[in-house]
Amino acid sequence: MKKIVTILGARPQFVKGAVLSRVIQKHTEIEEVIVHTGQHFDANMSAVFFDEMQIPKPKYNLNINGLSHGAMTGQMLEKIEEILLIEKPNAVVVYGDTNSTLAGALAAKKLHIKVVHIEAGLRSFNMQMPEEVNRILTDRIGNLLSCPTEIAVSNLKNEGFDNFDIFIEKHGDIMKDAVEFYSKSSEDKSTIIKDLGLEKNKFVLATIHRQENTDDKEKLTGIFSALEKINASKKVVLPLHPRTKKMLDQYKLKPNITFINPVGYFSMLELLKNCSLVITDSGGLQKEAFFNKKFCIIAREETEWKELVDNGYAAITGASTEKIESYFQQFLRTTKDFKEPLYGENVGEKIYQSILKLIKE
Structure with a gap:
């Protein structure tokens, strides 16, 4: 059986991760190991939260929070590397643009483990935002870039990502699955x-x-x-x-x-x-x-x-x-029907199939 390690650090990432976890559990080809970095410590992020939201509990909880960007990212990088050496996954999955995202991607890449970035290609074009730095760097070292929108795909192409040996795919927005x-x-x-x-x-x-x-x-x-x-x-x-x-x-x-x-x-x-x-x-x-x-x-x-x-x-x-x-x-x-298909359908399943293809190569 193939294995992935999923890196999560903030509540929105757990919600998004829950979508993919349900798809993984529905199939039988991939084992998922979840790592919670603890970046956004939250008293509500308890056993009740995981039970109510039907989210698999993390195998590892690093409890790294309340530090400067450098210290936080550095400690996460060190601890995630230790876990990857133990688990030996076929790929590491990261979401969005937090310090946890960048640390997970860096740890995987330095160990020659494939990186899947979900919510790739997003840009605010404001380099004063730490999130912008995190998402750009994570995209650059990713192997599978899962884009939520056509604009995200265009951003990557405009930055020359077509020249890299990676997969760029528009799957849609995984948060849509979660909300539904x-x-x-x-x-x-x-x-x-x-x-x-x-x-x-x-x-x-x-x-x-x-x-x-x-x-x-x-x-x-x-x-x-x-x-x-x-x-x-x-x-x-x-x-x-x-x-x-x-x-x-x-x-x-x-x-x-x-x-x-x-x-x-x-x-x-x-x-x-x-x-x-x-x-x-x-x-x-x-x-x-x-x-x-x-x-x-x-x-x-x-x-x-x-x-x-x-x-x-x-x-x-x-x-x-x-x-x-x-x-x-x-x-x-203003009245609008909100029916324009901006963010896709059945996004979790599409991402799962692309991950499966990536790690079977």
């Missing part, structure tokens, strides 16, 4: 809508956590001024990230909106399903808004998911109070 699968049970798993006394389509869901926003007083003030103004006509609900809370306190900002504690995946799905619109600086939430047929205001200067903007499902506003307010009003008046 877990949405069926999220209402049974979470009572957040009832607990908060929310009504369907009567509130806006917001998340703000990126360092480029939180650590800039002018930007943070601009975003929360917009949220406060929107809240006057439609309730704004914001799960408060610890970094955002710290900086709001530091800047002595006390916006009049509804703050709640960070929520689990099922609760976030319920908030997405029931809100009227999303305002965020998150990457993944932009797509999850689309999957749940919600317009999205992106409080950043760029997005990796350009097709959402190009097709009128999202708008980039940066931290501008006026732009956020303007697009909020515009999207409330």
Whole structure:
């Protein structure tokens, strides 16, 4: 039997990894060993989380977190290398753009183990973002680059990846499979809508956590001024990230909106399903808004998911109070069916078949 080692470090990666794990379990040709680096330590990342989400528990938990980028990536590289020498896999699978992603890819490549990068080809074209550095370097040393969109494929071709001895394939977005699968049970798993006394389509869901926003007083003030103004006509609900809370306190900002504690995946799905619109600086939430047929205001200067903007499902506003307010009003008046096939179908199965082909060569 062939073997892969999957490197995961953040909750979104576990959700995406769960899709591929279910496909692997359905077949019998591959054994999967899961490594959790511990990059994003989360009390909710417990046995209950894995049981509820039907995710195989990690064989290894490295508990590496709370360090600088260099120290974190270096420690992960060392520990993952030790695991790969023990497990001797045919390939290592990494997701997205975290330090865990880069460390897993580097450890594998230096041991001449094939690298599968899921969510390859995404670009913000902002080299100030550590995520941009991680994803570019991981793509460059990958053997199978699984792209979620045609734009991602084009990015790789524009960077000359056609000249490398690798496989570039457009499989679609694996998060779409996850949202479709877990949405069926999220209402049974979470009572957040009832607990908060929310009504369907009567509130806006917001998340703000990126360092480029939180650590800039002018930007943070601009975003929360917009949220406060929107809240006057439609309730704004914001799960408060610890970094955002710290900086709001530091800047002595006390916006009049509804703050709640960070929520689990099922609760976030319920908030997405029931809100009227999303305002965020998150990457993944932009797509999850689309999957749940919600317009999205992106409080950043760029997005990796350009097709959402190009097709009128999202708008980039940066931290501008006026732009956020303007697009909020515009999207409330806009109707679209969200049926454009931007992110594919049956993505996990397609990725599985490509991995199988890669490791059988």
